[in-house]
Amino acid sequence: MKPPFRWLFWLYRLGREACPERSRGEPKRRSKIKAPHFMWGFLFLLMNHEVYILYSKTLNRYYIGSSSDIRVRMQFHATSPGYKFTGKAGDWEIFLKFFCENKKQVLAIENHIKTMKSKNYIENLKKYSEMIEKLKNRYSDR
Known part of the structure; x- marks a missing residue:
């Protein structure tokens, strides 16, 4: 059974594209969209x-x-x-x-x-x- 590293990378990129200001190191803005946060739940489930x-x-x-x-x-x-x-x-x-x-x-x-x-x-x-x-x-x- 191969570990799902491709899925982890895909979810990481998905979170960064949904909230690009986080990838540039800028401070967190208050918004109703919390796209990067849902990613961590999936990462926890897919951990090896x-x-x-x-x-x-x-x-x-x-x-x-x-x-x-x-x-x-x-x-x-x-x-x-x-x-x-x-x-x-x-x-x-x-x-x-x-x-x-x-x-x-x-x-x-x-x-x-x-x-x-x-x-x-x-x-x-x-x-x-x-x-x-x-x-x-x-x-x-x-």
């Missing part, structure tokens, strides 16, 4: 929520997390202070990541994986992709 699992060789540990922007989150983990869990090692690499439908599903799956508390379970998630599909079906809104 994903569950990720990091692995550190030095600690031989896994870290389970979720984010809508994995690049920003990885940068946070790389620069986190030493008293945080991911700050204890500098060699975190992405072990597994997968997209979900919405934030509610992401948080439910992340919580499920954390409550399992098993390295074998995490390694089996990577080995058997049908486990991920079963989790997505189990925690879907349908």
Whole structure:
């Protein structure tokens, strides 16, 4: 499943064209048309929520997390202070990541994986992709 980056760009441009003074950095004018504001609701719905699992060789540990922007989150983990869990090692690499439908599903799956508390379970998630599909079906809104 490819992330809908084209839709996000299209909605961003639509908001800027509807209210061009905002794109030039001019102060916000009071008007009855609030075209750019409707855009953020759509952007929130189209955000790519994903569950990720990091692995550190030095600690031989896994870290389970979720984010809508994995690049920003990885940068946070790389620069986190030493008293945080991911700050204890500098060699975190992405072990597994997968997209979900919405934030509610992401948080439910992340919580499920954390409550399992098993390295074998995490390694089996990577080995058997049908486990991920079963989790997505189990925690879907349908």
